[in-house]
Amino acid sequence: MTLLDVRTVRKTYPGAVALGGVDFAVEPGEVHALLGENGAGKSTLMKVIAGSVTPDAGQIDVDGRRLPLGSPQVAREHGVAIVYQELSLVPSLSVGENVLLGRWPLTRTRTVGWDRLHEEAAQHLARVGLDVRTRTSVRTLRIADRQLVEIAKALCDHVRLLMLDEPTSALSEREAERLFGIIHELRAEGVGVVYVSHMLAEVLRVADRITVLRDGRTVDTVRAGDVLEADLAQMMVGRRISAQPDQRVAAADGDLALRTRGLACRPRLQPVDLELRKGEVVGVFGFVGAGRTRLARTLFGLEPDAAGTVEVSGKRVRITSPADAVAAGLGYLGDDRALGIVPAMSVAENITLASMGRLSRGPVLDVRKQRELASRYIDELAIRASSPDQPAGTLSGGNQQKVVLARWLCSGVRVLVLDDPMRGIDVGAKEEIMRLVRQLAADGIAILYLTSELKEAKALAHRVLVMAGGRIVRAATADASDDQIMAAAGGVHG
Ligand SMILES: Nc1ncnc2c1ncn2[C@@H]1O[C@H](COP(=O)(O)OP(=O)(O)OP(=O)(O)O)[C@@H](O)[C@H]1O
Ligand SMILES: [Mg+2]
Known part of the structure; x- marks a missing residue:
């Protein structure tokens, strides 16, 4: 039966x-x-x-x-x-x-x-x-x-x-x-x-x-x-999806967008020195528990015990909270999408949350501009919402993810930290997000792309850093073999 x-x-x-x-x-x-x-x-x-x-x-x-x-x-x-x-x-x-x-x-x-x-x-x-x-x-x-x-x-x-x-x-x-x-x-x-x-x-x-x-x-x-x-x-x-990732963006040789020295959150994150150029996509590949998320959170001011220094576009910044990070020009898409969305607020409000300064004159918010901006990203990312006014909490899970991404895309960030952004995203939207990441890089944004999918990192990043046990264990060029990278991520030093 x-x-x-x-x-x-x-x-x-x-x-x-x-x-x-x-x-x-x-x-x-x-x-x-x-x-x-x-x-x-x-x-x-x-x-x-x-x-x-x-x-x-x-x-x-x-x-x-x-x-x-x-x-x-x-x-x-x-x-x-x-x-x-x-x-x-x-x-x-x-x-x-x-x-x-x-x-x-x-x-x-x-x-x-x-x-x-x-x-x-x-x-x-x-x-x-x-x-x-x-x-x-x-x-x-x-x-x-x-x-x-x-x-x-x-x-x-x-x-x-x-x-x-x-x-x-x-x-x-x-x-x-x-x-x-x-x-x-x-x-x-x-x-x-x-x-x-x-x-x-x-x-x-x-x-x-x-x-x-x-x-x-x-x-x-x-x-x-x-x-x-x-x-x-x-x-x-309802249409054919190309399995082949399209051409990667041209080599990035812009100015330094982000530099960290001794960025750490002991004991889970050992000191990390990062350098990202404008327009560069740096992949950070590691298995679950490697410390990827800790690195992203530390950079974004979400870890109270952080140590080390951060420079954005050559200027030293002090980041002790997410608000500091946003003010410094950083955007962050976390691996816990519940952290990113304000469920009771509308889709439009969620998308423009980090762009309020640009949308306001003094204390007055330009609601028309807000809706225009939000609608543009709803279209671009094909966010499935009945209207920009729909409470974001009632969107499907994957669409909530897209809303958080849209927020950073429209806020004019200089450095974007993406922690497993494809999680829960359908194949069509994945293609869309890949295209967007490339577009953003071409527009001069530096992107730190953390992922547990090596394929994704290789398809998008100019170079791939490998993390294991809370530290960067290897910097791989685009031509490193998957086996070499996997071995490094698994803690086999070679
Ligand atoms: N409480 C609600 N109020 C209004 N619309 C809703 C509500 N719950 C779901 N929807 C809408 O119903 C549709 C289906 O949503 P559902 O969550 O079932 O999608 P899904 O297939 O699970 O997507 P995902 O892969 O993103 O999780 C979406 O358009 C969503 O916005
Ligand atoms: Mg669902």
Whole structure:
């Protein structure tokens, strides 16, 4: 019997048809990937199945039983588990408390059974192969580990269907492998897995079948063995995407845009000396945990214990806060997109947040100019919003990412620090962002491009620095082989 049977589900938001009558089915023991551009409706469909979004119409059967719509509790009782795209843990609580959130075991005297709680939580963590103490506060965990805690939390129930919304976007390759291992075990137990990812190669490996959504409608459902990456990209976007990155920008020989001396945040970031020229794209490649993000955050004034000196365009600047960094001409796109977006503010306000000076005369904001500027970037980055006034928090995840990028693009930055900017971005938009990064460099902006994807770094950067263990371990020219770079990133010095 079909495990999950979704029929003609509709969901309309003011100005957006998120789902326009979608059919979707998952068999027991099947891994079913859901693909689509940013804003195609993937997250909405999963939320409808999980009961956290009530559809306007449609019906859902789980194991042949009709599921009352719009109730997360009832969905859970039917064995439906979900890991949301936006992490949902409570940072101030411990790992164990989070894993069993809402289901803390009680003792006979009706107080919380702490020992039992931590014992049970530890078992769930073991299931996802996460080795942290359950009494640790979630606040102290890296994003990758938080993601695994989320999965452990979802797995708690008697699971029939597990839905994962971009679970690997913050994971290293090894951590992702562990997740695939868990998925395979669940599949062998007859659990159905719904899987959203923008990494097509990964999808082809993990999924049995693939359903592609476009503009809230099903394009097709195919067997993974019957298609190639390029086919999927075409189905998603509706046109052919070139796999070949276009020509890189010409060699940068402009003036020095950024220079750091002994930039450090011990013990996680050892002293770094960087030099970026105007128009230069410098890639920083390293695996998760190599210190890339620490470097970006330190440069942007987000780490209180920073040491070292920074010069922008030859002038010494003191950066002890993000405000200092912005004033000095720096822009930053972090690996935690929740940090960047102000959910309650409109898309236009979010885009122009760092450009207010330019848009105001004295204390008066020129709203018309603000909208014009925002609209330009909404078009250029193909941000899918019903209007510039839509609250940014209601955009799809990938589109939120684009909004933060747009903010820095229009603020007139001199140095742009991009930490994994392609995370959660669909193939069409990736092409778009690559083009934009090249364009920005051609316009004279210096770009520090931090990534865990070597392909990306090589396609975009003039030179690639390799990070491992909190330090720059190698400077690679464009012709260094992938093996050499990988070896350096893995800590093999050669
Ligand atoms: N609460 C909301 N209010 C208004 N519009 C919404 C809301 N939630 C989603 N939408 C809109 O519905 C559409 C589908 O969004 P959804 O989050 O399902 O996309 P997605 O396929 O998950 O994209 P991504 O790959 O970027 O995560 C988008 O146009 C989005 O702006
Ligand atoms: Mg989504």
